[in-house]
Amino acid sequence: MNRVYNFNPGPATLPLPVLEQAQQELLDYQGTGMSLLETSHRSKAYEALNREAEVRVKRLLGVGDDYRALFLQGGASLQFAMVPMNFLSAGATADYLITGSWAEKASEEAQRIGQVHLAATTKDEQYRRIPAPDEIRLSDAPSYVHLTSNNTIYGTQWPVFPRFGEVPLVADMSSDILSRPFDANQFALLYAGAQKNIGPAGVTLVVIRQSWMDQAPKTLPAILRYATHAKNDSLYHTPPVFAVYLVNLVLKDIEERGGLAAAAERNQQKAQAVYGAIDRSGGFYLPHAAADSRSLMNITFRLPSEDLEKRFIGEATSAGMVGLKGHRSVGGVRASLYNAMSQEGCNALAAFMDDFARRAG
Ligand SMILES: *Cc1c(COP(=O)(O)O)cnc(C)c1O
Numbered sequence: 001m002n003r004v005y006n007f008n009p010g011p012a013t014l015p016l017p018v019l020e021q022a023q024q025e026l027l028d029y030q031g032t033g034m035s036l037l038e039t040s041h042r043s044k045a046y047e048a049l050n051r052e053a054e055v056r057v058k059r060l061l062g063v064g065d066d067y068r069a070l071f072l073q074g075g076a077s078l079q080f081a082m083v084p085m086n087f088l089s090a091g092a093t094a095d096y097l098i099t100g101s102w103a104e105k106a107s108e109e110a111q112r113i114g115q116v117h118l119a120a121t122t123k124d125e126q127y128r129r130i131p132a133p134d135e136i137r138l139s140d141a142p143s144y145v146h147l148t149s150n151n152t153i154y155g156t157q158w159p160v161f162p163r164f165g166e167v168p169l170v171a172d173m174s175s176d177i178l179s180r181p182f183d184a185n186q187f188a189l190l191y192a193g194a195q196k197n198i199g200p201a202g203v204t205l206v207v208i209r210q211s212w213m214d215q216a217p218k219t220l221p222a223i224l225r226y227a228t229h230a231k232n233d234s235l236y237h238t239p240p241v242f243a244v245y246l247v248n249l250v251l252k253d254i255e256e257r258g259g260l261a262a263a264a265e266r267n268q269q270k271a272q273a274v275y276g277a278i279d280r281s282g283g284f285y286l287p288h289a290a291a292d293s294r295s296l297m298n299i300t301f302r303l304p305s306e307d308l309e310k311r312f313i314g315e316a317t318s319a320g321m322v323g324l325k326g327h328r329s330v331g332g333v334r335a336s337l338y339n340a341m342s343q344e345g346c347n348a349l350a351a352f353m354d355d356f357a358r359r360a361g
Contacts, residue, residue: 005345008323056251084113100151150176155300180264199247277353
């Protein structure tokens with residue numbers, strides 16, 4: 001077996017023990033004589049793991065009975081629409097903090113439903129930084145405030161989350177969910193496509209405060225209502241059984257490795273290795289993110305020319321480090337260091353960066 005260091009932005013690297021357990025259980029899931037891929041979502045086996053996954057999410061996030069964890073489909077992109085469909089009523093305004101392309105997309109979907117107020121943006125600085133608390137201007141009585149915790153494309157991350165008292169706070173946490181401790185009770189709703197930090201593509205985690213859930217307009221179709229999915233324990237329609245199974249294994253892996261505090265410690269060390277190579281390159285590698293807004297998950301930087309960037313990515317690939325090409329909208333290099341990326345992989349990338357800068361700089 002020859003596994004590469006996989007820096008892909010998503011779908012992304014998964015923990016090896018998770019893949020191995022899935023491989024081992026693929027043909028005969030826990031003595032049922034069949035694969036989970038062939039198993040009814042109404043089976044005892046699936047119901048147990050579905051319940052277990054919800055319990056694990058809530059335990060890791062430290063939220064209690066007033067929250068539900070749901071496993072939905074449609075990606076984070078469906079959440080861009082579902083959030084305003086459920087919570088932005090006619091005549092009301094929702095506030096969006098615009099820190100990158102995904103935040104823009106989320107606000108554009110909300111604009112199709114109701115009024116949107118841009119409460120802060122750093123677009124005119126190419127999204128290099130997260131706005132400071134005193135730059136945020138809320139509207140008079142927003143239905144909710146929406147933020148993007150980690151900006152996957154630009155490589156910035158909220159260092160601490162703003163607080164707005166009683167106003168419900170919603171977060172797209174697709175690219176840093178369960179990578180560090182935070183006060184989840186501060187959020188009325190958070191969501192994340194699983195394919196970056198917690199599993200494969202095809203399932204989206206939604207964590208929602210129960211008391212907020214019932215406000216959806218009566219005309220909203222059942223499948224688009226959070227309350228429908230909560231009432232049915234994410235089994236309103238056929239869930240992505242195998243994807244939820246893998247998410248549950250990833251959650252177990254996070255718990256066994258010490259929970260969110262330990263994950264944050266590892267993620268700090270990993271990011272430090274790669275930012276270290278940027279910072280000692282004497283300007284050869286130009287980081288996109290401002291120092292105080294640097295993401296621990298996605299590290300974005302340019303080289304002196306596009307030719308050098310091509311060479312860098314080509315040579316890295318030959319050396320067993322893949323997925324480093326920056327997003328097509330910004331170019332350059334992006335190293336995604338999600339939970340499952342190892343310290344070893346980050347050290348290898350940093351050593352390659354040192355060497356490349358010496359040879360080409
Ligand atoms: C990847 C990503 C998305 C899009 O997720 P889909 O599951 O493809 O809809 C949304 N928001 C953020 C922050 C992302 O990183």
